[in-house]
Amino acid sequence: MAGNGNRTSVDDASQQMIDHAAACGFELAWDRYQALLPQCDFGKLGICCTNCVLGPCRIDPFGEGAECGVCGATADTIAARNLARHVACGAASHSDHGRDVVRTLLETAQGKAEGYEIKNETKLYALAEQFGIETDGKDLRQVALEVAETALADFGRQEGVLRLVSRAPEPLQKKWQRMGVTPTGIDADVVRLMHATHMGVDNDPIHILKQVIRTALSDGWGGSMYATDCSDILFGGPEPIRSRANLGVLRPNAVNVVVHGHEPTLSEMLVAAAQSPDIRNLAEEAGADGFQLAGICCTANEILMRHGIPIAGNFLQQELALATGAVDAMVVDVQCVFPSAVKIAKDMSTRIISTSKKAAFEGVEQIEFDEEHALQSAKKILTAAVEAFKQRDPAAADLPDSSEHLVAGYTVESIFSTLGGTYRPLFRPLNRGIMDGRLRGVAGVVGCNNVKITHDWGHVEMVKELIRNDVLVVQTGCSAIACAKAGLMRPEAADLYAGKGLKEICDAVGIAPVLHVGSCVDNSRILLACVEMVKEGGLGDDLSDLPVAGAAPEWMSEKAMAIATYVAASGIFTVLSEPFPVMGSKAVRQYLTEGMEADFGGMLAFEQDPVAAAHLMIDHINKKREALGLTEMMYEMPEPARKAAAPAK
Amino acid sequence: MGCRACETACARAHAGVEDIEKALLEGVHMRPRVHVVDAEGHPVPVQCQQCENAPCMAVCPSDALQRDEEGGPVYTVPDKCVGCKLCVMVCPFGAITWDEPTGCVIKCDVCRDLVEAGEAPFCVAACPTDALAVAQPDELSAQKRRGAAVQTVHVVQAAD
Numbered sequence: 001m002a003g004n005g006n007r008t009s010v011d012d013a014s015q016q017m018i019d020h021a022a023a024c025g026f027e028l029a030w031d032r033y034q035a036l037l038p039q040c041d042f043g044k045l046g047i048c049c050t051n052c053v054l055g056p057c058r059i060d061p062f063g064e065g066a067e068c069g070v071c072g073a074t075a076d077t078i079a080a081r082n083l084a085r086h087v088a089c090g091a092a093s094h095s096d097h098g099r100d101v102v103r104t105l106l107e108t109a110q111g112k113a114e115g116y117e118i119k120n121e122t123k124l125y126a127l128a129e130q131f132g133i134e135t136d137g138k139d140l141r142q143v144a145l146e147v148a149e150t151a152l153a154d155f156g157r158q159e160g161v162l163r164l165v166s167r168a169p170e171p172l173q174k175k176w177q178r179m180g181v182t183p184t185g186i187d188a189d190v191v192r193l194m195h196a197t198h199m200g201v202d203n204d205p206i207h208i209l210k211q212v213i214r215t216a217l218s219d220g221w222g223g224s225m226y227a228t229d230c231s232d233i234l235f236g237g238p239e240p241i242r243s244r245a246n247l248g249v250l251r252p253n254a255v256n257v258v259v260h261g262h263e264p265t266l267s268e269m270l271v272a273a274a275q276s277p278d279i280r281n282l283a284e285e286a287g288a289d290g291f292q293l294a295g296i297c298c299t300a301n302e303i304l305m306r307h308g309i310p311i312a313g314n315f316l317q318q319e320l321a322l323a324t325g326a327v328d329a330m331v332v333d334v335q336c337v338f339p340s341a342v343k344i345a346k347d348m349s350t351r352i353i354s355t356s357k358k359a360a361f362e363g364v365e366q367i368e369f370d371e372e373h374a375l376q377s378a379k380k381i382l383t384a385a386v387e388a389f390k391q392r393d394p395a396a397a398d399l400p401d402s403s404e405h406l407v408a409g410y411t412v413e414s415i416f417s418t419l420g421g422t423y424r425p426l427f428r429p430l431n432r433g434i435m436d437g438r439l440r441g442v443a444g445v446v447g448c449n450n451v452k453i454t455h456d457w458g459h460v461e462m463v464k465e466l467i468r469n470d471v472l473v474v475q476t477g478c479s480a481i482a483c484a485k486a487g488l489m490r491p492e493a494a495d496l497y498a499g500k501g502l503k504e505i506c507d508a509v510g511i512a513p514v515l516h517v518g519s520c521v522d523n524s525r526i527l528l529a530c531v532e533m534v535k536e537g538g539l540g541d542d543l544s545d546l547p548v549a550g551a552a553p554e555w556m557s558e559k560a561m562a563i564a565t566y567v568a569a570s571g572i573f574t575v576l577s578e579p580f581p582v583m584g585s586k587a588v589r590q591y592l593t594e595g596m597e598a599d600f601g602g603m604l605a606f607e608q609d610p611v612a613a614a615h616l617m618i619d620h621i622n623k624k625r626e627a628l629g630l631t632e633m634m635y636e637m638p639e640p641a642r643k644a645a646a647p648a649k
Numbered sequence: 650m651g652c653r654a655c656e657t658a659c660a661r662a663h664a665g666v667e668d669i670e671k672a673l674l675e676g677v678h679m680r681p682r683v684h685v686v687d688a689e690g691h692p693v694p695v696q697c698q699q700c701e702n703a704p705c706m707a708v709c710p711s712d713a714l715q716r717d718e719e720g721g722p723v724y725t726v727p728d729k730c731v732g733c734k735l736c737v738m739v740c741p742f743g744a745i746t747w748d749e750p751t752g753c754v755i756k757c758d759v760c761r762d763l764v765e766a767g768e769a770p771f772c773v774a775a776c777p778t779d780a781l782a783v784a785q786p787d788e789l790s791a792q793k794r795r796g797a798a799v800q801t802v803h804v805v806q807a808a809d
Binding site: 040044045061062063064578583584 | 654681
């Protein structure tokens with residue numbers, strides 16, 4: 001079994017801290033999960049409707065009680081509407097993050113954002129060209145201003161088509177048109193979807209699902225994609241970079257500052273501020289051996305990709321990092337931050353500092369970060385961390401010393417740059433490898449951690465099984481962090497875990513078999529990498545022709561639901577561990593797992609066993625290879641292990 | 650509280666599934682043996698009372714309802730059920746259900762394997778507010794007697 005909230009991790013450093021937390025009496029997510037059991041089956045099945053106070057209405061999943069709510073909504077309508085609200089929130093979260101990055105670009109262009117500059121002119125000019133903005137005779141700031149204004153207009157667009165939709169292959173755009181799901185404007189698509197779910201609006205489950213898909217696409221090819229593009233323009237396009245990951249990156253005598261959350265605007269400035277002489281002196285005067293910045297969740301991925309700042313851990317390690325007693329400040333902004341952080345830090349010197357205008361925590365100090373005074377805000381935060389360091393009790397701290405090497409910083413632009421691509425990346429080696437049968441295909445493995453699955457086990461088992469079968473893996477988010485900690489992002493991992501064909505490609509190109517491509521908004525990079533594979537030729541005309549698949553083996557968030565939906569609706573088969581909370585509706589589950597394929601070329605599957613899930617992906621990739629008429633795989637497939645071995649307890 | 654956790658736990662247990670989402674995805678047949686019924690605004694779980702002189706057993710023409718010992722749980726033997734539904738008619742609690750897909754009646758057996766092993770039945774274990782319990786008649790009477798006695802003392806003390 002997959003662990004089921006039993007306070008277990010396959011990551012030794014995490015397990016050490018889980019045990020330490022128990023000894024100290026700290027309550028962790030696993031404990032709260034146990035206390036909440038049994039969780040409500042009606043909620044799990046998506047057949048409880050609380051959208052108006054005629055209810056709550058719960059449909060009987062066993063076919064003997066109530067067949068519809070007070071208003072007459074069936075299990076199908078209710079499950080579809082509930083999914084719609086989840087996806088609307090997931091898309092809104094990515095997109096609001098994207099909007100803030102675009103706004104920072106705008107303010108930088110206007111000279112209002114202290115400390116920021118445009119670091120990636122190539123990408124700025126490429127986006128300007130795509131938008132049809134005349135650049136001749138204009139200075140950089142003017143171009144940036146026009147690009148930012150144009151991008152911002154896409155968030156508020158009321159009609160027409162979202163601009164970045166044109167990046168998708170023609171056949172995919174046609175599918176979207178035919179199904180009536182082409183995104184309009186990011187904000188409008190979220191609002192329309194919310195309207196559809198109001199009592200007595202959209203009642204046809206399949207029609208609701210189409211609206212869900214439109215909004216999800218508006219995230220993947222809109223909000224998330226703008227977040228990635230504009231982060232690259234502002235903070236620089238990542239290049240392959242070495243770093244380390246796991247709790248052991250924190251140092252006993254440094255001022256340890258953990259950034260946790262999602263938006264890169266502040267963490268970028270913390271990186272800069274930690275290097276300024278006045279702040280360094282402060283740390284030195286306090287007797288510290290400098291600052292140690294480290295990240296958790298996607299903020300970690302953003303500053304890892306661009307600066308090589310090490311990673312402290314992923315989603316379920318946020319409380320474990322605090323439990324070390326060696327974190328001086330945990331700087332949080334938005335998304336995936338446990339409210340419980342306050343409780344665990346209460347009896348320690350650790351300061352939890354909330355920085356976003358959008359999020360507040362009861363009992364937490366707020367140092368609100370604004371882009372106009374970014375550097376000042378960052379210095380204020382680091383000064384607070386130094387103060388906390390002075391209070392730290394070294395005897396009470398318990399730091400695991402393990403961390404693992406990794407290489408991160410892969411993007412559509414940088415992935416094959418070593419082979420001499422210009423701005424237009426050279427995907428020939430990848431396509432060639434697939435066509436020759438060295439590589440079976442490519443898989444994107446992304447997503448969160450979930451107390452219902454042994455921590456990191458799902459990610460690591462799945463990815464090992466994929467690379468063993470010659471599937472190149474690209475990763476984002478907490479999934480990437482899990483595999484980085486497990487050593488799968490070191491070039492040596494090719495020798496240890498990869499199939500023979502994949503190993504040959506890794507050796508030739510000089511990459512690890514598992515590539516870190518960024519944060520959760522950077523799943524847009526994976527979409528665009530697939531677009532490049534189609535453009536490169538030889539692997540079909542649409543994303544749905546490619547021998548690729550996606551997965552989220554430990555997912556938990558609404559953002560993951562939006563991502564899975566846009567990836568599937570872009571033509572890519574996607575496997576999720578936990579089922580979407582819609583299984584109480586036959587119509588909804590059938591459309592997501594079967595019907596979508598005819599309409600979009602991609603669909604979802606739900607499988608909790610990571611190795612069995614990997615084989616669903618491999619089977620799909622094989623199906624696509626066959627449809628393309630590709631040659632047999634060059635090397636024999638290893639004997640398949642179709643089920644995962646239970647994780648060590 | 651009317652959460653119906655007992656119902657879903659019961660249906661899962663009798664179908665032998667742990668994961669309800671996966672079971673529905675695979676089309677597994679599941680039905681509960683306990684029903685939360687609304688009684689003038691109060692949710693009341695209704696299930697077989699395991700009657701000593703069980704009318705369902707008495708009326709069954711094919712010996713499809715059995716118990717291993719006096720006072721033990723009454724359970725169904727699906728192979729023997731002829732589907733006459735007489736037990737459904739005579740049960741004073743409506744605790745027996747005709748199950749069309751399997752062609753036999755179903756009822757609560759207090760998860761007899763579990764209880765024999767000293768564990769709580771699934772419905773009891775699932776109840777988040779401890780509103781369900783397994784009690785033996787002697788124990789229950791003794792407990793109620795104690796409660797009544799204490800209450801009487803309190804009433805007398807209050808009167809003094």
